[in-house]
Amino acid sequence: MQGLAGKNALITGASSGIGQAIAIRLATEGCNIAINYRKSPEGAEETEEIAMQKACGQVEECGVKSLLVQGDVSQEADIIEMVNAVVEQFGSLDILINNAGIQLECPSHEIPTLDFDNVLSVNLRGAFLCAREAIKHFLSRNRGIIINVSSVHEKIPRPFYASYSISKGGVENLTKTLALEYAERGIRVNAIAPGATITPINEAWVNDPQQKAVVESHIPMGRAGTAEEMAAAVAFLASEEAAYITGQTLFIDGGLTLYADFREAWS
Ligand code: NAD
Numbered sequence: 001m002q003g004l005a006g007k008n009a010l011i012t013g014a015s016s017g018i019g020q021a022i023a024i025r026l027a028t029e030g031c032n033i034a035i036n037y038r039k040s041p042e043g044a045e046e047t048e049e050i051a052m053q054k055a056c057g058q059v060e061e062c063g064v065k066s067l068l069v070q071g072d073v074s075q076e077a078d079i080i081e082m083v084n085a086v087v088e089q090f091g092s093l094d095i096l097i098n099n100a101g102i103q104l105e106c107p108s109h110e111i112p113t114l115d116f117d118n119v120l121s122v123n124l125r126g127a128f129l130c131a132r133e134a135i136k137h138f139l140s141r142n143r144g145i146i147i148n149v150s151s152v153h154e155k156i157p158r159p160f161y162a163s164y165s166i167s168k169g170g171v172e173n174l175t176k177t178l179a180l181e182y183a184e185r186g187i188r189v190n191a192i193a194p195g196a197t198i199t200p201i202n203e204a205w206v207n208d209p210q211q212k213a214v215v216e217s218h219i220p221m222g223r224a225g226t227a228e229e230m231a232a233a234v235a236f237l238a239s240e241e242a243a244y245i246t247g248q249t250l251f252i253d254g255g256l257t258l259y260a261d262f263r264e265a266w267s
Contacts, residue, residue, distance in 0.1 A: 003240030005030030013100030015043030017199030021227035027051035073126030098127035123167035179247030195253025220255030
């Protein structure tokens with residue numbers, strides 16, 4: 001896609017799932033990738049290996065660079081260090097992908113405050129702080145791109161997952177607010193909203209055929225999405241082909257947000 005080759009991208013939570021697929025896709029498009037991980041260097045190394053293999057094939061040095069950056073996005077000091085490390089190693093930062101996320105199932109009246117805070121501090125506060133640090137750098141060059149990995153639950157309420165739903169509702173507003181605040185300064189801010197996607201966060205149902213069938217029965221297209229399908233949309237939004245798009249959330253959900261109950265005519 002136009003305008004991605006040679007760009008420097010930081011992807012949070014890139015040691016698995018959607019973040020891993022985004023890192024691989026961006027490297028394939030010629031981006032240098034900084035792979036953030038919190039706890040799993042093995043996962044980050046796997047991301048790096050696949051990404052470099054896809055980007056370079058048999059060529060030893062094809063010009064695409066990679067970097068592993070450890071950091072917990074709920075920790076401000078880690079974020080500052082991480083963004084500085086990327087700028088130092090790559091020379092600049094062009095693209096931030098706020099992908100790191102966690103979820104927690106609990107009836108709302110029973111959720112411990114610390115657990116609630118933890119989900120918000122990773123999914124929303126973490127995304128904001130990463131954006132803040134990236135924007136400081138973007139402003140020195142009057143250009144930059146942020147893509148937040150939100151969820152269909154920025155729109156669809158999710159009982160028993162209130163902290164998650166609330167965090168993604170916040171990500172929708174974060175996307176719009178930053179897009180408006182920095183539109184004149186060459187900074188674009190968008191989001192993707194994945195529907196049910198086959199990744200480790202959904203291990204409760206992806207490996208259980210019966211549970212998977214139940215989940216997929218609610219999806220108009222009849223199947224869950226793949227991490228690669230999410231990454232394709234991120235690559236588009238990060239590319240020059242999306243140069244006039246800002247403040248938008250692109251839903252990639254097989255029709256999940258189309259009120260599936262209306263598939264059949266109601267008498
Ligand atoms: P995943 O569990 O594979 O990925 C989440 C990643 O975030 C992991 O690599 C994890 O290590 C990282 N992470 C968690 N806490 C972190 C922290 N404090 N600091 C740094 N990294 C941290 O699951 P996934 O499905 O790939 O999730 C990626 C994003 O996609 C999340 O934001 C999630 O909410 C969103 N999403 C997923 C789905 C889905 O169905 N899989 C649907 C909608 C949105």
